[in-house]
Amino acid sequence: MADTLPREQRRAPAYQNGGYTYNKWMEAQGLPVHRGFFIEDLRTVDIGPWKDRGYNGAFIQLMGQEGVSEARVAEIPPGGSLPPLKMAVDEVVYVLNGRGLTTVWPSDNAPKTTFEWQEHSLFMIPHNYTYQLSNAQGDRPVRVLQYNALPIAMSAVQDPSFLINNSHAVGEIADASEELYSEARSVDAKGSLIEARGVFWYGNFFPDMRAWDQLVPFRGRGAGGTTVFIGFPGSEMSCHMSVFPSRTYKRGHRHGPGRVIVIPKGEGFSVMWQEGKEKVVVPWHEASMFVPPNRWFHQHFNLGGDPARYLALHPLRQFAGHGETVEDRARDQIDYTSEELWIRQKFEKDLAARGLSSAMPDEAYRIPDYEWGYDDK
Ligand SMILES: [Fe+2]
Numbered sequence: 001m002a003d004t005l006p007r008e009q010r011r012a013p014a015y016q017n018g019g020y021t022y023n024k025w026m027e028a029q030g031l032p033v034h035r036g037f038f039i040e041d042l043r044t045v046d047i048g049p050w051k052d053r054g055y056n057g058a059f060i061q062l063m064g065q066e067g068v069s070e071a072r073v074a075e076i077p078p079g080g081s082l083p084p085l086k087m088a089v090d091e092v093v094y095v096l097n098g099r100g101l102t103t104v105w106p107s108d109n110a111p112k113t114t115f116e117w118q119e120h121s122l123f124m125i126p127h128n129y130t131y132q133l134s135n136a137q138g139d140r141p142v143r144v145l146q147y148n149a150l151p152i153a154m155s156a157v158q159d160p161s162f163l164i165n166n167s168h169a170v171g172e173i174a175d176a177s178e179e180l181y182s183e184a185r186s187v188d189a190k191g192s193l194i195e196a197r198g199v200f201w202y203g204n205f206f207p208d209m210r211a212w213d214q215l216v217p218f219r220g221r222g223a224g225g226t227t228v229f230i231g232f233p234g235s236e237m238s239c240h241m242s243v244f245p246s247r248t249y250k251r252g253h254r255h256g257p258g259r260v261i262v263i264p265k266g267e268g269f270s271v272m273w274q275e276g277k278e279k280v281v282v283p284w285h286e287a288s289m290f291v292p293p294n295r296w297f298h299q300h301f302n303l304g305g306d307p308a309r310y311l312a313l314h315p316l317r318q319f320a321g322h323g324e325t326v327e328d329r330a331r332d333q334i335d336y337t338s339e340e341l342w343i344r345q346k347f348e349k350d351l352a353a354r355g356l357s358s359a360m361p362d363e364a365y366r367i368p369d370y371e372w373g374y375d376d377k
Contacts (some may be wrong), residue, residue, distance in 0.1 A: 020067045021158040022151035032058040037272065038282040038290035042073055042262070043096050043143055055082050060145075060260075064293035069315045071289070076100060076135040076142045086130040088163040090235045091148040092313055093133070094262055095121045096287050098142030101134045104180065106170035115181045120210040120264050122182070122311070124232040124241070128170045147260055147291070147313045149237070180233075181205045186214065187231070200229035209311055210264040214292040215243055217374045222336065222364065223248040223302075224372035238317055242300075243309040247359035249301040249347055252334035254354070256314030257294035263287065266308025269350070271343065272298040277341030281346075284310075301347050302356060336364045361364065 013375050026033060031048045039045050039060055047056040061073040066331070073096070091103075096120050105112040106129055116136065125131045135142040153163050184203025199223065206212060215226035225244035238311055241264070244250060252271075261270075273279040274296050282290045294300040302308040336344075344365070348358050364370045 014093045020155055022154040026158050028058050034058055034060045037063055037280050041287050042145055042289050043287045045073060047073060047075055053083055062258045062291040064291040067151045068319050069260060070148050071260050074144050078140055079138040080137060081132055081134040084130045084132045086165050088127055088166060089148045089150055089153050090127050090237050091125045091146055092237060093123050094145045095119055096143040096145055099136045100142050101136055102131055104129050104131045113180055114119050115205060120208050122206040122209050124204045124235060126234055128168055145262060149316050167281055179363055200231050202231045204232055209241055220370055222251040225250055238314045239312060241309055241311045243307050244302055246302055246305050247351060247356055250299060252297045252299035253337060254295050254297045254332050256319045258319045260291055260313040262289045262311050264309050264311055266302060267304040268302045268308050270298055270300045272296050303350055335368055337368050
């Protein structure tokens, strides 16, 4: 069943049998599917046997991911390996805990590339490469989060066997295989779609997102936050990671669906709401995951004594709206001076419960578009 849909689902039109091809395929796999607004800890979320693939895992399909992005958790047993996997779409892997190895190869007779990873590593597997994940530890399991645009691909090509473990050869990207997992390098964003960011980091392997310190100020969103934008060679996928100081919070904003946020470090909460509707509070800490639903406002709060960082795995750009670059500030971002009082009160109350107080400057609430100072200026 891994690579085909049940016959009755293949033959019925989508409007009759519940929608996206991806959803039907996912539900037919027989492992847990977690829905809702957030997963508090991906390291402990319930997993179950994926019979066709021979390991334990789960699908995470939160509100806002539908039809746009796939997120899966896989557990690699102590000293074990997952079966090789080949996808016709690029796949991003984030390591939730433990240490291990990835072996990647473009075809049966081609040389294999192997690299080591650890907790908080991030890497991208290019489409049509076969890859295998192994646990380098003999005494405990490892968990990873896998992210891709399979739902979009399955809507366009409604044949899972075409997209998963097909026999198609790797295309011209194979030329780059020797450098496939070289270290990320900084690239001038001038002339690109993300020119406003100044630089982005380009590579297939980021060894430790928890320690990564090559960030630049992200002035518009407030709180003195910094960010790094990540691009992958030959891929339309991208990510960014934001870091913001202890006892501060960012401006509320909204954009498109499908963006998976996972926390490498820190503790706090986020608030998400559809304009004029009830608010959802998402508590988070390391290995929490949440997804701001399409066009819902959301806002991130750091309740910890240290900077917090969140890693955002982006959907394909068609679905990102304007992403983190809010173009229509008046409609898609809420300044501190015009936010609901409730926001500030909840933040201060939650800090007080920890014996802490807010580090938000008073001016932020009085001066529209207040800008934090950065050391570089
Ligand atoms: Fe956002």
